[in-house]
Amino acid sequence: MIFNEKTGTDQSKLTIAGRKLTADSLGVSKAVNGTAGTGEFNIQTDKGLVAMQDALKTALASLKSLQSGFGSNLSNVQVRQDFTKQVGNILDTGSANLVNADMNEEGANSQALSTRQSLGVSALSLANQANQGILQLLR
Structure with a gap:
């Protein structure tokens, strides 16, 4: 053996x-x-x-x-x-x-990732708008 x-x-x-x-x-x-x-x-x-x-x-x-x-x-x-x-x-x-894999857990993780990405895009958009507003004041 x-x-x-x-x-x-x-x-x-x-x-x-x-x-x-x-x-x-x-x-x-x-x-x-x-x-x-x-x-x-x-x-x-x-x-x-x-x-x-x-x-x-x-x-x-x-x-x-x-x-x-x-x-x-x-x-x-x-x-x-x-x-x-x-x-x-x-x-x-x-x-x-x-x-x-637990489909509920994976769905929640996917939703959290999507929410984080959306919040990141919104934050960048707001920061860009603030910069544009400051530039217009200075003109």
Whole structure:
């Protein structure tokens, strides 16, 4: 699983390898067969039962180790998934705020701008008229 778009050594990734679990891979195939002879556990003796118990304990420890590793990987993926989901929500909200403008607010801003422009033109006109009046007095 790749966590960013970078390539090469800067790339963040998590590799989760599966493992085929069989009685042989866990070392308990002898315990499964449970008969004497040909290297299998002899469940009719205390020594054979202890050996089978040890093999099963080792297999259980191996399974718990695998479970721990998978649980840790699952936790990392879930944290990343939650983070990505939150970033997506923030981006959705931001884009919605940009696209879905409040028409009443934008109309009021447009009207205020138009009023400011009109007042500016009127002020310039009055100032120009005052200058013209002063010039006529001086003539």
